[in-house]
Amino acid sequence: MSSNLVWLSIFVLSVFIGFEVVSKVSTTLHTPLMSGANAIHGIILVGAITVTDHADTNLQLGLGIAAVVLATINMVGGFVVTDRMLEMFKGKPRVKKSVDAVGGETK
Amino acid sequence: MNTNLYGVLILAVSVCFIMALKGLSSPKSARRGNLIGAAGAFVATDLVFWAPGMTHQHKWWILGAIAFGVVVGVPAARKIQMTQMPQLVALFNGVGGGAAALVAIVEYLKLGSGASTAEVVATVFTVIVGCISFSGSIVTFLKLQEIMTTRPVVFPGGRFVIAGTLLGTLGAAEWVIHSMGNTSLAVMAVLALLFGVLFVLPVGGADVPIVISLLNAFTGLTVAASGYVLQSTLLIVAGTLVGASGTILTRLMAAAMGRSLFGTLFGAFTAKPQAAVEGGEARSVKSGSPDDVAILLNYAQRVVIVPGFGLAVAQAQHTVRELADLLTSKGVDIAYGIHPVAGRMPGHMNVLLAEANVPYEQLVEMDEVNPTFPQTDVVLVVGANDVVNPAAKTSPGCPIYGMPILDVASAGNVIFLKRSMRPGFAGIENELLYDPKTTLLFGDAKDSLTKVVSALKAL
Known part of the structure:
Protein backbone atom coordinates (compact mmCIF):
# COMPACT_ATOMS: atom_id res chain seq x y z
CA MET A 1 0.00 0.00 0.00
CA SER A 2 1.46 3.36 -0.92
CA SER A 3 1.87 5.83 1.89
CA ASN A 4 -0.65 8.21 0.32
CA LEU A 5 -3.22 5.45 0.51
CA VAL A 6 -2.43 4.97 4.19
CA TRP A 7 -2.98 8.68 4.85
CA LEU A 8 -6.23 8.57 2.89
CA SER A 9 -7.47 5.59 4.92
CA ILE A 10 -6.70 7.34 8.18
CA PHE A 11 -8.51 10.42 6.93
CA VAL A 12 -11.64 8.60 5.78
CA LEU A 13 -11.92 6.49 8.94
CA SER A 14 -11.47 9.61 11.10
CA VAL A 15 -14.31 11.32 9.22
CA PHE A 16 -16.63 8.49 10.16
CA ILE A 17 -15.53 8.49 13.80
CA GLY A 18 -16.03 12.26 13.91
CA PHE A 19 -19.56 11.91 12.52
CA GLU A 20 -20.36 9.05 14.85
CA VAL A 21 -19.20 10.50 18.18
CA VAL A 22 -21.31 13.65 17.97
CA SER A 23 -24.37 12.39 16.13
CA LYS A 24 -26.51 12.43 19.27
CA VAL A 25 -25.85 15.44 21.42
CA SER A 26 -28.37 17.60 23.27
CA THR A 27 -28.58 21.32 22.51
CA THR A 28 -27.39 21.99 26.04
CA LEU A 29 -23.96 20.74 25.11
CA HIS A 30 -23.60 22.36 21.69
CA THR A 31 -21.57 25.27 23.02
CA PRO A 32 -19.14 23.26 25.18
CA LEU A 33 -18.74 20.69 22.40
CA MET A 34 -17.87 23.40 19.89
CA SER A 35 -15.46 24.90 22.37
CA GLY A 36 -13.86 21.52 23.15
CA ALA A 37 -13.46 20.66 19.46
CA ASN A 38 -11.95 24.11 19.04
CA ALA A 39 -9.37 23.30 21.72
CA ILE A 40 -8.53 19.98 20.05
CA HIS A 41 -7.56 21.62 16.77
CA GLY A 42 -5.08 23.60 18.84
CA ILE A 43 -2.98 20.45 18.42
CA ILE A 44 -1.62 22.27 15.38
CA LEU A 45 0.85 23.34 18.09
CA VAL A 46 2.65 20.04 17.47
CA GLY A 47 2.97 21.00 13.81
CA ALA A 48 4.08 24.51 14.73
CA ILE A 49 6.80 23.15 17.02
CA THR A 50 8.00 20.74 14.34
CA VAL A 51 8.36 23.37 11.60
CA THR A 52 9.96 25.87 13.96
CA ASP A 53 12.47 23.26 15.05
CA HIS A 54 13.47 22.72 11.44
CA ALA A 55 13.55 26.43 10.52
CA ASP A 56 16.63 27.39 8.45
CA THR A 57 16.12 31.11 7.96
CA ASN A 58 15.08 33.96 10.23
CA LEU A 59 11.85 34.37 8.27
CA GLN A 60 10.93 30.74 8.85
CA LEU A 61 11.86 31.01 12.51
CA GLY A 62 9.79 34.18 12.98
CA LEU A 63 6.70 32.76 11.28
CA GLY A 64 7.12 29.48 13.16
CA ILE A 65 7.33 31.23 16.53
CA ALA A 66 4.22 33.26 15.71
CA ALA A 67 2.48 29.98 14.87
CA VAL A 68 3.58 28.44 18.19
CA VAL A 69 2.18 31.42 20.11
CA LEU A 70 -1.17 31.38 18.29
CA ALA A 71 -1.52 27.60 18.54
CA THR A 72 -0.75 27.65 22.27
CA ILE A 73 -3.40 30.31 22.86
CA ASN A 74 -5.89 28.20 20.88
CA MET A 75 -5.11 24.96 22.69
CA VAL A 76 -4.57 26.03 26.30
CA GLY A 77 -7.20 28.77 26.26
CA GLY A 78 -9.67 26.46 24.56
CA PHE A 79 -9.40 23.70 27.15
CA VAL A 80 -9.55 26.15 30.07
CA VAL A 81 -12.64 27.94 28.75
CA THR A 82 -14.41 24.65 28.02
CA ASP A 83 -13.67 23.45 31.53
CA ARG A 84 -15.11 26.66 32.94
CA MET A 85 -18.31 26.14 30.98
CA LEU A 86 -18.62 22.55 32.10
CA GLU A 87 -17.77 23.27 35.72
CA MET A 88 -21.23 24.76 35.98
CA PHE A 89 -22.93 21.52 35.03
CA LYS A 90 -21.36 19.44 37.75
CA GLY A 91 -22.62 18.98 41.29
CA LYS A 92 -26.09 19.97 40.24
CA PRO A 93 -28.37 19.47 43.24
CA ARG A 94 -30.92 16.81 42.38
CA VAL A 95 -33.22 18.01 45.16
CA LYS A 96 -34.66 21.50 44.94
CA LYS A 97 -32.89 23.95 47.18
CA SER A 98 -34.92 25.05 50.17
CA VAL A 99 -36.37 28.52 50.13
CA ASP A 100 -34.14 29.83 52.90
CA ALA A 101 -31.28 29.77 50.43
CA VAL A 102 -32.95 32.67 48.61
CA GLY A 103 -30.56 35.49 47.95
CA GLY A 104 -27.77 33.75 49.76
CA GLU A 105 -25.90 32.70 46.69
CA THR A 106 -25.37 35.89 44.76
CA LYS A 107 -21.66 36.29 44.46
CA MET B 1 13.04 8.26 20.82
CA ASN B 2 12.39 5.00 19.04
CA THR B 3 10.05 5.55 16.06
CA ASN B 4 7.73 2.69 16.99
CA LEU B 5 7.40 3.80 20.60
CA TYR B 6 6.71 7.34 19.43
CA GLY B 7 4.05 6.03 17.03
CA VAL B 8 2.31 4.05 19.76
CA LEU B 9 2.26 7.02 22.14
CA ILE B 10 0.87 9.25 19.39
CA LEU B 11 -1.82 6.65 18.74
CA ALA B 12 -2.76 6.82 22.43
CA VAL B 13 -3.11 10.60 22.15
CA SER B 14 -5.40 10.18 19.12
CA VAL B 15 -7.58 7.85 21.19
CA CYS B 16 -7.68 10.52 23.93
CA PHE B 17 -9.14 12.99 21.44
CA ILE B 18 -11.81 10.55 20.28
CA MET B 19 -12.75 9.89 23.91
CA ALA B 20 -12.79 13.64 24.57
CA LEU B 21 -15.33 14.28 21.82
CA LYS B 22 -17.36 11.26 22.87
CA GLY B 23 -17.36 12.48 26.48
CA LEU B 24 -18.35 15.99 25.50
CA SER B 25 -21.50 14.64 23.85
CA SER B 26 -23.10 13.62 27.13
CA PRO B 27 -23.69 15.84 30.18
CA LYS B 28 -22.42 13.27 32.69
CA SER B 29 -19.04 12.73 31.10
CA ALA B 30 -18.52 16.14 29.49
CA ARG B 31 -16.08 17.56 31.98
CA ARG B 32 -14.05 14.37 32.16
CA GLY B 33 -14.04 14.28 28.35
CA ASN B 34 -12.56 17.74 28.17
CA LEU B 35 -9.88 16.85 30.73
CA ILE B 36 -8.96 13.71 28.77
CA GLY B 37 -8.58 15.88 25.68
CA ALA B 38 -6.41 18.36 27.57
CA ALA B 39 -4.24 15.55 28.96
CA GLY B 40 -3.80 14.14 25.45
CA ALA B 41 -2.79 17.54 24.10
CA PHE B 42 -0.33 18.04 26.95
CA VAL B 43 1.30 14.65 26.37
CA ALA B 44 1.48 15.26 22.61
CA THR B 45 3.15 18.64 23.12
CA ASP B 46 5.77 17.04 25.39
CA LEU B 47 6.27 14.09 23.10
CA VAL B 48 7.00 16.16 20.02
CA PHE B 49 10.24 17.34 21.58
CA TRP B 50 11.35 13.69 21.70
CA ALA B 51 10.08 12.91 18.21
CA ALA B 65 6.73 31.14 22.60
CA ILE B 66 4.71 28.47 24.39
CA ALA B 67 5.13 30.26 27.72
CA PHE B 68 3.99 33.50 26.09
CA GLY B 69 0.94 31.78 24.58
CA VAL B 70 0.01 30.34 27.97
CA VAL B 71 0.39 33.74 29.64
CA VAL B 72 -1.96 35.28 27.05
CA GLY B 73 -4.46 32.44 26.68
CA VAL B 74 -5.08 31.22 30.22
CA PRO B 75 -5.98 34.54 31.86
CA ALA B 76 -8.20 35.41 28.89
CA ALA B 77 -10.04 32.11 29.32
CA ARG B 78 -10.30 32.42 33.10
CA LYS B 79 -11.35 36.03 33.40
CA ILE B 80 -13.86 36.15 30.58
CA GLN B 81 -17.46 36.81 31.55
CA MET B 82 -19.89 34.03 30.74
CA THR B 83 -21.66 36.44 28.39
CA GLN B 84 -18.56 36.93 26.29
CA MET B 85 -17.80 33.23 25.94
CA PRO B 86 -18.99 32.97 22.32
CA GLN B 87 -16.67 35.70 21.13
CA LEU B 88 -13.74 34.13 22.93
CA VAL B 89 -14.39 30.78 21.27
CA ALA B 90 -14.52 32.62 17.93
CA LEU B 91 -11.22 34.30 18.69
CA PHE B 92 -9.51 31.05 19.77
CA ASN B 93 -10.76 29.44 16.59
CA GLY B 94 -9.36 32.32 14.56
CA VAL B 95 -5.88 32.10 16.09
CA GLY B 96 -5.94 28.33 15.51
CA GLY B 97 -6.70 28.91 11.83
CA GLY B 98 -3.96 31.54 11.72
CA ALA B 99 -1.47 29.12 13.29
CA ALA B 100 -2.34 26.44 10.71
CA ALA B 101 -1.85 28.94 7.89
CA LEU B 102 1.54 30.03 9.28
CA VAL B 103 2.69 26.42 9.68
CA ALA B 104 1.75 25.80 6.06
CA ILE B 105 3.58 28.93 4.92
CA VAL B 106 6.78 27.87 6.70
CA GLU B 107 6.41 24.40 5.23
CA TYR B 108 5.93 25.96 1.79
CA LEU B 109 9.12 27.98 2.16
CA LYS B 110 10.96 24.74 2.92
CA LEU B 111 9.42 22.68 0.15
CA GLY B 112 12.03 22.33 -2.53
CA SER B 113 11.46 21.67 -6.19
CA GLY B 114 11.29 17.99 -5.30
CA ALA B 115 7.94 18.37 -3.57
CA SER B 116 5.08 16.28 -4.89
CA THR B 117 2.03 18.00 -6.34
CA ALA B 118 -0.12 16.49 -3.57
CA GLU B 119 2.07 18.13 -0.92
CA VAL B 120 1.93 21.51 -2.65
CA VAL B 121 -1.84 21.28 -3.08
CA ALA B 122 -2.32 20.33 0.60
CA THR B 123 -0.10 23.25 1.64
CA VAL B 124 -1.97 25.69 -0.57
CA PHE B 125 -5.29 24.37 0.79
CA THR B 126 -4.11 24.92 4.37
CA VAL B 127 -2.97 28.46 3.68
CA ILE B 128 -6.25 29.41 1.98
CA VAL B 129 -8.66 27.82 4.46
CA GLY B 130 -6.55 28.82 7.47
CA CYS B 131 -6.58 32.46 6.29
CA ILE B 132 -10.36 32.34 5.70
CA SER B 133 -10.90 30.87 9.15
CA PHE B 134 -8.63 33.49 10.71
CA SER B 135 -10.16 36.60 9.16
CA GLY B 136 -13.70 35.22 9.24
CA SER B 137 -13.41 34.44 12.96
CA ILE B 138 -12.08 37.93 13.66
CA VAL B 139 -15.17 39.39 11.96
CA THR B 140 -17.51 37.15 13.97
CA PHE B 141 -15.65 38.25 17.10
CA LEU B 142 -16.16 41.92 16.18
CA LYS B 143 -19.85 41.28 15.51
CA LEU B 144 -20.47 39.44 18.78
CA GLN B 145 -18.50 42.00 20.76
CA GLU B 146 -20.70 44.60 19.01
CA ILE B 147 -17.62 46.51 17.90
CA MET B 148 -19.23 46.45 14.48
CA THR B 149 -22.86 46.12 13.46
CA THR B 150 -24.52 42.80 14.20
CA ARG B 151 -26.74 43.08 11.15
CA PRO B 152 -25.96 41.57 7.77
CA VAL B 153 -23.65 43.89 5.85
CA VAL B 154 -24.69 43.85 2.22
CA PHE B 155 -23.57 46.23 -0.48
CA PRO B 156 -24.60 46.58 -4.11
CA GLY B 157 -22.88 44.00 -6.26
CA GLY B 158 -21.59 42.32 -3.12
CA ARG B 159 -22.07 38.83 -4.44
CA PHE B 160 -19.98 39.63 -7.52
CA VAL B 161 -17.20 41.01 -5.36
CA ILE B 162 -17.28 37.85 -3.23
CA ALA B 163 -17.37 35.54 -6.24
CA GLY B 164 -14.55 37.58 -7.79
CA THR B 165 -12.43 37.29 -4.66
CA LEU B 166 -12.97 33.54 -4.52
CA LEU B 167 -12.03 33.14 -8.18
CA GLY B 168 -9.01 35.38 -7.61
CA THR B 169 -7.92 33.21 -4.67
CA LEU B 170 -8.25 30.05 -6.73
CA GLY B 171 -6.39 31.69 -9.62
CA ALA B 172 -3.59 32.70 -7.28
CA ALA B 173 -3.51 29.13 -5.95
CA GLU B 174 -2.98 27.87 -9.49
CA TRP B 175 -0.20 30.45 -9.90
CA VAL B 176 1.44 29.29 -6.63
CA ILE B 177 1.36 25.64 -7.68
CA HIS B 178 3.02 26.44 -11.01
CA SER B 179 5.52 29.08 -9.94
CA MET B 180 6.34 27.97 -6.37
CA GLY B 181 7.16 31.66 -5.83
CA ASN B 182 6.82 33.81 -2.75
CA THR B 183 4.93 36.70 -4.37
CA SER B 184 2.19 34.41 -5.61
CA LEU B 185 1.84 32.93 -2.11
CA ALA B 186 1.51 36.39 -0.55
CA VAL B 187 -1.12 37.43 -3.10
CA MET B 188 -3.05 34.23 -2.46
CA ALA B 189 -2.94 34.67 1.33
CA VAL B 190 -4.17 38.27 1.12
CA LEU B 191 -7.03 37.31 -1.20
CA ALA B 192 -8.01 34.44 1.13
CA LEU B 193 -8.00 36.80 4.13
CA LEU B 194 -10.22 39.20 2.19
CA PHE B 195 -12.55 36.39 1.21
CA GLY B 196 -12.91 35.38 4.88
CA VAL B 197 -14.05 38.91 5.75
CA LEU B 198 -16.46 39.17 2.81
CA PHE B 199 -17.86 35.71 3.50
CA VAL B 200 -18.87 36.52 7.07
CA LEU B 201 -20.00 40.16 6.60
CA PRO B 202 -23.41 39.33 5.10
CA VAL B 203 -24.21 36.84 7.86
CA GLY B 204 -26.40 38.55 10.37
CA GLY B 205 -27.39 38.40 13.96
CA ALA B 206 -28.55 35.08 15.22
CA ASP B 207 -26.76 33.14 12.49
CA VAL B 208 -23.29 34.12 13.69
CA PRO B 209 -22.89 31.09 16.02
CA ILE B 210 -23.58 28.76 13.10
CA VAL B 211 -20.76 30.43 11.19
CA ILE B 212 -18.38 30.09 14.15
CA SER B 213 -19.12 26.39 14.21
CA LEU B 214 -18.53 26.15 10.48
CA LEU B 215 -15.21 28.02 10.68
CA ASN B 216 -14.28 25.70 13.55
CA ALA B 217 -14.80 22.74 11.23
CA PHE B 218 -12.73 24.54 8.56
CA THR B 219 -9.82 24.97 10.96
CA GLY B 220 -10.06 21.25 11.75
CA LEU B 221 -9.66 20.44 8.07
CA THR B 222 -6.65 22.73 7.70
CA VAL B 223 -5.03 20.96 10.63
CA ALA B 224 -5.68 17.63 8.89
CA ALA B 225 -4.15 18.96 5.66
CA SER B 226 -1.04 20.19 7.45
CA GLY B 227 -0.86 16.77 9.07
CA TYR B 228 -0.54 15.28 5.60
CA VAL B 229 2.25 17.68 4.65
CA LEU B 230 4.10 17.12 7.94
CA GLN B 231 3.49 13.35 7.80
CA SER B 232 1.84 13.46 11.22
CA THR B 233 -0.90 10.91 11.91
CA LEU B 234 -1.91 12.81 15.03
CA LEU B 235 -2.65 16.03 13.16
CA ILE B 236 -4.60 14.14 10.50
CA VAL B 237 -6.72 12.29 13.06
CA ALA B 238 -7.33 15.26 15.36
CA GLY B 239 -7.98 17.69 12.50
CA THR B 240 -10.34 15.33 10.70
CA LEU B 241 -12.23 14.55 13.93
CA VAL B 242 -12.82 18.25 14.49
CA GLY B 243 -13.67 18.83 10.83
CA ALA B 244 -16.21 16.00 10.75
CA SER B 245 -17.78 16.57 14.16
CA GLY B 246 -17.81 20.32 13.51
CA THR B 247 -19.74 19.79 10.30
CA ILE B 248 -22.34 17.67 12.09
CA LEU B 249 -22.54 20.19 14.92
CA THR B 250 -23.03 23.03 12.45
CA ARG B 251 -25.92 21.14 10.88
CA LEU B 252 -27.45 20.37 14.29
CA MET B 253 -27.27 24.04 15.23
CA ALA B 254 -28.78 25.14 11.95
CA ALA B 255 -31.56 22.58 12.44
CA ALA B 256 -32.24 23.89 15.96
CA MET B 257 -32.87 27.28 14.40
CA GLY B 258 -34.92 25.91 11.53
CA ARG B 259 -32.41 27.12 8.95
CA SER B 260 -30.70 25.42 6.13
CA LEU B 261 -26.96 25.85 6.18
CA PHE B 262 -27.10 27.17 2.64
CA GLY B 263 -29.75 29.72 3.61
CA THR B 264 -27.62 30.89 6.53
CA LEU B 265 -24.57 31.47 4.42
CA PHE B 266 -26.17 32.85 1.33
CA GLY B 267 -29.50 34.13 2.67
CA ALA B 268 -28.29 37.70 2.88
CA PHE B 269 -27.66 37.79 -0.85
CA THR B 270 -31.10 36.66 -1.85
CA ALA B 271 -33.18 38.40 0.83
CA LYS B 272 -34.95 41.55 -0.20
CA PRO B 273 -34.52 44.53 2.09
CA GLN B 274 -37.37 44.43 4.60
CA ALA B 275 -40.28 46.76 4.18
CA ALA B 276 -40.25 49.28 6.99
CA VAL B 277 -42.71 48.40 9.71
CA GLU B 278 -45.59 50.73 9.11
CA GLY B 279 -45.81 53.48 11.73
CA GLY B 280 -43.80 51.44 14.20
CA GLU B 281 -42.59 54.38 16.25
CA ALA B 282 -45.98 55.97 16.64
CA ARG B 283 -47.74 52.98 18.16
CA SER B 284 -48.22 52.86 21.86
CA VAL B 285 -46.98 50.17 24.17
CA LYS B 286 -48.13 49.40 27.69
CA SER B 287 -45.36 49.86 30.17
CA GLY B 288 -45.75 48.92 33.81
CA SER B 289 -44.01 49.48 37.12
CA PRO B 290 -42.22 46.79 39.14
CA ASP B 291 -45.27 46.73 41.44
CA ASP B 292 -47.63 45.97 38.55
CA VAL B 293 -45.37 43.13 37.54
CA ALA B 294 -45.14 41.82 41.10
CA ILE B 295 -48.94 41.77 41.40
CA LEU B 296 -49.36 39.94 38.10
CA LEU B 297 -46.83 37.33 39.21
CA ASN B 298 -48.23 37.00 42.73
CA TYR B 299 -51.68 36.01 41.56
CA ALA B 300 -50.54 33.66 38.82
CA GLN B 301 -50.88 29.89 39.06
CA ARG B 302 -48.17 29.16 36.57
CA VAL B 303 -45.32 31.36 35.40
CA VAL B 304 -42.87 30.59 32.62
CA ILE B 305 -39.63 32.54 32.54
CA VAL B 306 -38.07 33.00 29.11
CA PRO B 307 -34.43 34.05 29.44
CA GLY B 308 -32.49 35.65 26.62
CA PHE B 309 -29.26 37.47 25.95
CA GLY B 310 -30.41 40.45 28.10
CA LEU B 311 -30.26 38.14 31.13
CA ALA B 312 -26.69 37.25 30.29
CA VAL B 313 -25.65 40.87 29.73
CA ALA B 314 -27.15 41.99 33.03
CA GLN B 315 -25.68 38.96 34.87
CA ALA B 316 -29.21 38.55 36.25
CA GLN B 317 -29.15 34.75 36.54
CA HIS B 318 -28.90 34.80 40.34
CA THR B 319 -31.63 37.41 40.71
CA VAL B 320 -33.95 35.53 38.41
CA ARG B 321 -33.49 32.43 40.51
CA GLU B 322 -34.20 34.43 43.66
CA LEU B 323 -37.48 35.59 42.07
CA ALA B 324 -38.35 32.06 41.00
CA ASP B 325 -37.67 30.68 44.48
CA LEU B 326 -39.78 33.41 46.05
CA LEU B 327 -42.68 32.63 43.70
CA THR B 328 -42.32 28.91 44.37
CA SER B 329 -42.62 29.61 48.09
CA LYS B 330 -45.88 31.44 47.31
CA GLY B 331 -47.18 28.33 45.58
CA VAL B 332 -46.65 29.51 42.00
CA ASP B 333 -45.68 26.83 39.51
CA ILE B 334 -42.41 27.91 37.84
CA ALA B 335 -40.68 26.75 34.69
CA TYR B 336 -37.99 28.21 32.48
CA GLY B 337 -38.73 28.05 28.76
CA ILE B 338 -35.40 27.49 27.06
CA HIS B 339 -35.13 28.23 23.38
CA PRO B 340 -32.28 26.21 21.88
CA VAL B 341 -30.55 29.30 20.54
CA ALA B 342 -31.51 31.87 23.15
CA GLY B 343 -28.51 34.05 23.90
CA ARG B 344 -25.67 34.04 21.46
CA MET B 345 -24.92 30.34 21.29
CA PRO B 346 -26.90 27.12 21.55
CA GLY B 347 -27.02 26.09 25.19
CA HIS B 348 -25.93 29.54 26.40
CA MET B 349 -28.92 29.85 28.78
CA ASN B 350 -28.41 26.39 30.25
CA VAL B 351 -24.85 27.30 31.13
CA LEU B 352 -25.88 30.59 32.74
CA LEU B 353 -28.77 29.18 34.75
CA ALA B 354 -26.69 26.21 35.83
CA GLU B 355 -24.24 28.75 37.25
CA ALA B 356 -27.06 30.12 39.44
CA ASN B 357 -27.95 26.56 40.57
CA VAL B 358 -31.37 26.64 38.98
CA PRO B 359 -32.87 23.15 39.47
CA TYR B 360 -32.32 21.20 36.29
CA GLU B 361 -35.90 19.93 36.13
CA GLN B 362 -37.24 23.51 35.90
CA LEU B 363 -35.44 24.04 32.59
CA VAL B 364 -37.92 23.01 29.93
CA GLU B 365 -36.92 22.78 26.28
CA MET B 366 -38.92 24.50 23.58
CA ASP B 367 -40.87 21.52 22.26
CA GLU B 368 -42.06 20.59 25.74
CA VAL B 369 -42.87 24.07 26.97
CA ASN B 370 -44.80 25.28 23.90
CA PRO B 371 -47.96 23.18 24.48
CA THR B 372 -48.15 24.46 28.08
CA PHE B 373 -48.39 28.18 27.23
CA PRO B 374 -52.22 28.22 26.93
CA GLN B 375 -52.35 27.05 30.58
CA THR B 376 -49.76 29.61 31.63
CA ASP B 377 -50.93 32.80 33.31
CA VAL B 378 -47.82 34.89 32.98
CA VAL B 379 -44.77 34.63 30.78
CA LEU B 380 -41.82 36.68 32.00
CA VAL B 381 -39.49 37.40 29.10
CA VAL B 382 -36.14 38.44 30.51
CA GLY B 383 -34.06 40.09 27.84
CA ALA B 384 -35.15 37.84 25.00
CA ASN B 385 -36.68 39.07 21.79
CA ASP B 386 -36.09 37.19 18.55
CA VAL B 387 -36.84 33.77 20.10
CA VAL B 388 -40.40 34.89 20.95
CA ASN B 389 -40.98 37.05 17.88
CA PRO B 390 -44.14 35.92 16.05
CA ALA B 391 -42.68 37.39 12.84
CA ALA B 392 -40.81 34.08 12.52
CA LYS B 393 -44.20 32.51 11.81
CA THR B 394 -46.13 35.29 10.18
CA SER B 395 -43.90 37.31 7.89
CA PRO B 396 -42.18 35.41 5.13
CA GLY B 397 -39.07 37.21 4.00
CA CYS B 398 -37.95 38.43 7.39
CA PRO B 399 -34.52 37.10 8.37
CA ILE B 400 -35.78 34.79 11.11
CA TYR B 401 -38.78 33.46 9.13
CA GLY B 402 -39.08 29.73 9.70
CA MET B 403 -37.16 29.67 12.97
CA PRO B 404 -39.18 27.80 15.60
CA ILE B 405 -40.15 30.17 18.41
CA LEU B 406 -41.49 30.00 21.93
CA ASP B 407 -45.22 30.51 21.53
CA VAL B 408 -45.59 32.94 24.41
CA ALA B 409 -48.44 34.82 22.72
CA SER B 410 -50.84 32.04 23.72
CA ALA B 411 -50.26 32.67 27.44
CA GLY B 412 -52.55 34.91 29.51
CA ASN B 413 -50.10 37.76 30.05
CA VAL B 414 -46.68 38.53 28.71
CA ILE B 415 -44.19 40.69 30.59
CA PHE B 416 -41.11 41.88 28.73
CA LEU B 417 -38.11 43.07 30.68
CA LYS B 418 -36.22 45.11 28.12
CA ARG B 419 -33.56 47.75 28.10
CA SER B 420 -35.31 49.76 25.38
CA MET B 421 -37.59 49.39 22.40
CA ARG B 422 -34.54 48.51 20.35
CA PRO B 423 -35.12 45.37 18.26
CA GLY B 424 -33.25 42.18 19.10
CA PHE B 425 -29.97 40.84 17.74
CA ALA B 426 -31.53 39.98 14.38
CA GLY B 427 -32.80 43.55 14.06
CA ILE B 428 -36.47 42.79 13.54
CA GLU B 429 -39.42 44.63 15.05
CA ASN B 430 -41.44 42.47 17.47
CA GLU B 431 -45.22 42.78 17.03
CA LEU B 432 -45.79 41.13 20.38
CA LEU B 433 -44.58 44.27 22.16
CA TYR B 434 -47.68 46.10 20.93
CA ASP B 435 -50.09 43.34 21.94
CA PRO B 436 -52.67 44.47 24.53
CA LYS B 437 -51.77 41.60 26.87
CA THR B 438 -48.13 42.61 26.93
CA THR B 439 -46.64 44.70 29.72
CA LEU B 440 -43.18 46.20 29.34
CA LEU B 441 -40.82 46.92 32.17
CA PHE B 442 -37.90 48.97 30.90
CA GLY B 443 -34.45 48.87 32.42
CA ASP B 444 -31.49 46.64 33.05
CA ALA B 445 -32.77 43.09 33.66
CA LYS B 446 -31.01 42.75 37.01
CA ASP B 447 -32.26 46.10 38.36
CA SER B 448 -35.79 45.38 37.20
CA LEU B 449 -35.79 41.91 38.72
CA THR B 450 -34.41 43.21 42.01
CA LYS B 451 -37.21 45.78 42.15
CA VAL B 452 -39.81 43.12 41.33
CA VAL B 453 -38.41 40.87 44.08
CA SER B 454 -38.65 43.63 46.71
CA ALA B 455 -42.15 44.57 45.50
CA LEU B 456 -43.16 40.91 45.82
CA LYS B 457 -41.76 40.68 49.33
CA ALA B 458 -43.75 43.78 50.30
CA LEU B 459 -47.05 42.31 49.10
Missing part, protein backbone atom coordinates in the same frame (compact mmCIF):
# COMPACT_ATOMS: atom_id res chain seq x y z
CA PRO B 52 12.57 11.25 15.86
CA GLY B 53 14.47 13.79 13.79
CA MET B 54 14.09 16.81 16.07
CA THR B 55 17.13 19.11 16.02
CA HIS B 56 16.40 21.17 19.17
CA GLN B 57 18.29 24.06 17.59
CA HIS B 58 15.56 26.58 18.45
CA LYS B 59 14.38 24.94 21.67
CA TRP B 60 14.46 28.08 23.80
CA TRP B 61 12.61 30.15 21.24
CA ILE B 62 9.89 27.50 21.10
CA LEU B 63 9.60 27.13 24.87
CA GLY B 64 9.49 30.92 25.21
